[in-house]
Amino acid sequence: MKNFEFIKAPDVKAxxxxxxxxxxxxxxxxxxxxxxxxxxxxxxxDRTLIGIRDIDALSGIKFSRGKIxxxxxxxxxxxxxxxxxxxxxxxxxxxANDFADPTTRNSATIGGNIANASPAADTAPxxxxxxxxxxxxxxxxxxxxxxxxxxxxxxxxxLEKDELILAxxxxxxxxxxxxxxxxxxxxAISVVTAAASVRKDRDGxxxxxxxxxxxxxxxxVRAYNAEKAVLGKKLDDKVIADLMKAVAKDISxxxxxxxxxxxxxxxxxxxxxxxxxxxxxxxxxxxxTK
Amino acid sequence: xxxxxxxxxxxxxxxxxxLASPHASLLRVLRDNYYWDVxxxxxxxxxxxxxxLLDGKAxxxxxxxxxxxxxxxxxxxxxxxYNDEITRMIxxxxxxxxxxxxxxxxxGMIVAAKHYIDHGGIADRKEIRKAISGxxxxxxxxxxxxxxxxxxxxxxxxxxx
Ligand SMILES: Cc1cc2nc3c(=O)[nH]c(=O)nc-3n(C[C@H](O)[C@H](O)[C@H](O)COP(=O)(O)OP(=O)(O)OC[C@H]3O[C@@H](n4cnc5c(N)ncnc54)[C@H](O)[C@@H]3O)c2cc1C
Ligand code: FES
Ligand code: FES
Numbered sequence: 264m265k266n267f268e269f270i271k272a273p274d275v276k277a278x279x280x281x282x283x284x285x286x287x288x289x290x291x292x293x294x295x296x297x298x299x300x301x302x303x304x305x306x307x308x309d310r311t312l313i314g315i316r317d318i319d320a321l322s323g324i325k326f327s328r329g330k331i332x333x334x335x336x337x338x339x340x341x342x343x344x345x346x347x348x349x350x351x352x353x354x355x356x357x358x359a360n361d362f363a364d365p366t367t368r369n370s371a372t373i374g375g376n377i378a379n380a381s382p383a384a385d386t387a388p389x390x391x392x393x394x395x396x397x398x399x400x401x402x403x404x405x406x407x408x409x410x411x412x413x414x415x416x417x418x419x420x421x422l423e424k425d426e427l428i429l430a431x432x433x434x435x436x437x438x439x440x441x442x443x444x445x446x447x448x449x450x451a452i453s454v455v456t457a458a459a460s461v462r463k464d465r466d467g468x469x470x471x472x473x474x475x476x477x478x479x480x481x482x483x484v485r486a487y488n489a490e491k492a493v494l495g496k497k498l499d500d501k502v503i504a505d506l507m508k509a510v511a512k513d514i515s516x517x518x519x520x521x522x523x524x525x526x527x528x529x530x531x532x533x534x535x536x537x538x539x540x541x542x543x544x545x546x547x548x549x550x551x552t553k
Numbered sequence: 554x555x556x557x558x559x560x561x562x563x564x565x566x567x568x569x570x571x572l573a574s575p576h577a578s579l580l581r582v583l584r585d586n587y588y589w590d591v592x593x594x595x596x597x598x599x600x601x602x603x604x605x606l607l608d609g610k611a612x613x614x615x616x617x618x619x620x621x622x623x624x625x626x627x628x629x630x631x632x633x634x635y636n637d638e639i640t641r642m643i644x645x646x647x648x649x650x651x652x653x654x655x656x657x658x659x660x661g662m663i664v665a666a667k668h669y670i671d672h673g674g675i676a677d678r679k680e681i682r683k684a685i686s687g688x689x690x691x692x693x694x695x696x697x698x699x700x701x702x703x704x705x706x707x708x709x710x711x712x713x714x
Contacts, residue, residue: 265574269575271621295616296598299615299617312620340610366611366687
């Protein structure tokens, strides 16, 4: 039974007041690329749709004192075309350029992508690898949640019914990379994705690292075992072999229409190697096990 | 049944007020009001034949919540063809290059091409393929569609050397 209302929120304050009033009934709509499909499929019913597409304060990419802040309503297009992100957060820039197709990217937002919490959400691995924080508001209060605590499961996050994502924020890191394996070049839902970010000392030793994977577990995940295999080390053949072995402990893939669990288990270590080498500024094929 | 709410949009240059369900897609509102040049294919965001310009950017109207567009400007392939020189060039090129077979994908392809050219698109076959990667065509094999967009880019002096 379809039974909807629609109210457009002109600004953040109005959106928070509406969320507070409607509570369980509220359903935020940004770019609507997930929302319209779910409404048509009857997965969403009996809600007050709160339109937030027009809230200017939710969109835009800001850089100040080493920190990048991206408003929740920023479209994937804006991210894919940002010269700033290309330089300072290549992992996220690349993910936006591999996302769906240019037309879908004109509507899809980064806030909608993480709130929807698909295990295959393409912006999730780069945000995890960049150790982003999600800035969340509800009427009268604000909180920050580390990206690694944000996802709970398939389409499940820590967001309460009356909360709105305002932005994601992370430290710039040019030494970050993303790789997506899909079934075709455009509009392909990810089969496996990986992202990494590293910091190295002058000798090339890895002093800080974060690696994340998509589509290999019920939610996008950090690969803590893989990180442990490389932290404090210089990349060489042995370290890379250890890294690839460790990935198996970080993932719990399933068979689905796009690929088998076996395939994902084979591919994940290879693309983790690739993004880590790329983050470190070395070509994935030199000095690596195949 | 859902209640109908008034929705004011500027469509093809004219301000219009429609009645639409709170959860209606922009595609449904347009087709219910006789903008039949906007085609309905998959209604899931996959095929691109429903593509229109919203505030100058190509979007798939089937995955666009209509009421979220209130007060904004929508152009369809047909409206653009009567009013916009670039679109007219693209439409002519589609005819000249034989880029149309059944024609079902054409309105969406032309709007996607218009977005590409408007945003500085160059005469580069790889870039053009990317630009129309959200639009499916079951007939032409894409080559002649790419030819047409390439031709327009060349006519506009956007060759790459
Ligand atoms: C053809 C097609 C291709 C796609 N390809 C990809 C792809 O390659 N990669 C990928 O990752 N995804 C893909 N998607 C999924 C979808 O486009 C993305 O998840 C998109 O980023 C969702 O953003 P949106 O603004 O459209 O969200 P909406 O549909 O507006 O909202 C999605 C969910 O997020 C909630 N929400 C939105 N904004 C906020 C906010 N600020 N605070 C709290 N909650 C909020 C909504 O309530 C809703 O539950 C694709 C979808 C389609 C239709
Ligand atoms: S009808 Fe909209 S993308 Fe197919
Ligand atoms: S001409 Fe038939 S679908 Fe493209």
